[in-house]
Amino acid sequence: MSLNVIDLIKGQLGPALVSQAASQLGESESGISKAIGGLLPAVVGGLANNSDNPAVLDAITNASSSGILGNLLGGSANNNSWISSLLSLIFGDKVNGLVNTIASYAGISNNSSSSLLNLVTGATLGSIGKYASDNNLGQSGISSLLGDQKGIISTLLPAGLSLASLNLGDWAKGYKFDNDDDKIKVTSHEEPKIEVTRSTTPTGTYPDRNNNDGGGGSIWKWLLPLLLLLAAGYFLWKQCNKKDTTTTTTTTDSTAVSSDTAAVSSTDTAATTTTTAKVDENIDLNGVALKGYKGGMEDRMITFLKSDSYKNAADDNALKDTWYDFDHVNFKMGSSTELEAGSQGQLDNLVAILKAFPDAKIKIGGYTDKTGNEASNVKLSQARADFIKAALTKAGVGSQVLGAEGYGSKFATVDAKASDAERAVDRKMAVRFAK
Secondary structure, eight states: OOOOOOOHHHTSHHHHHHHHHHHHTTOOOOHHHHHHHHHHHHHHHHHHHTTTHHHHHHHHHTTTTTTTTTOOOOOOOOHHHHHHHHHHHHHHGGGGHHHHHHHHHHHHHHHHHHHHHHHHHHHHHHHHHHHHHHTTHHHHHHHHHHHHHGTTTGTTOTTTOOOTTTTTTTTTSSSSSSSOSSOOOOOOOOOOOTTTOOOOSSSSSSOOOOOOOOSSSHHHHHHHHHHHHHHHHHHHHHHHHHHHSSSOEEEEEEEEEEESSSSOGOOOGOOEOOOOOOOEEEEEEEEEEEOOOSHHHHHHHHHHHHHHHHHHHHSSSGGOOEEEEOOOOBOOOOOSBBBBBHHHHHHHHHHHHHHTTOOOEEEEEEEOOOOOHHHHHHHHHHHHHHHHHHHIIIIIIIGGGEEEEOOTTTTTOOOTSSSHHHGGSSSEEEEEEEO
């Protein structure tokens, strides 16, 4: 039986990385897990379809020494650049379609989906490269390994996704990828879990094995479907239990905190709604379209400015209680100088808003969760707020930024003993209007 490349990768994309990615990207762990479950077969299939491409083989050969596996979530700009180039080589102009489809399927933002595509690609290249190095495989051996994936790739797509839905065109038409006529089908009740890289082939069951042990073949004709039915029932029961214990709500806007008092603005109180996928839309800025969420930071700031509420505010006291949380601007873990991928776009949007309303003034706020030393938290949040201010100054709107302040965990609401994903709501950057 051919080696399943997914088995090489699953050690790199386990629960710890899913939790960390959810925290850094501001998404739910279930959404991150679901997205990875959809991206993995697409990436493996893309590499398999290019198993004879010298550029792909070179990338895998060099990946084992590039340090990707040592820091998947903190990859260097250089690594991200060549990973993006490789994705363009594999998928061509279909990359954006893949990102958008996975974002909608998993209920995460397009930016998060794009970051996860880079992460999954890096993990795949690094894992295959390490395996090749450990087993003295040359490029011909790597090519053979990738080619073997074409026979098993059809078992890797999770329920709810198909080749057609991934918008990848006919790049994989040389082998099956839609589960239409496979001997073993993925049950429609099976949802991707935290262990997203697990193969869907039941342990110890090989449907293509010919048992010549005196009637064994006929036994499997009824025993195999029975085993699959039992497995499907088990996973359905697990999912029902999971749904009973999981609150299916999300907040459309983070709870706004006051920089000068402990008051919470009534206009920015967290609203609980049915979980829906965040989708970037065109936000109108005086005839210019900005990419952002409906009801997100840009949309609310522009609405406020157009209403003349800023112009009519008597003084700073009338503005200090209303904060606008950044939807995408996030720093790498423990850093005050390195932004996560996808952050620059929203900073550019803020610059555009300030240039469109040159009379508007703002203040930057930085926040942390309740874990760690508070003095260090204040120092880190202050450094991050100063970094945002410096970036806006460099972009030409520094005169409109009246201040930047780090509040540490002063306004954090989630207990320090809560999970990292739950505490992520307290780790944020925000902006308010000022006078």
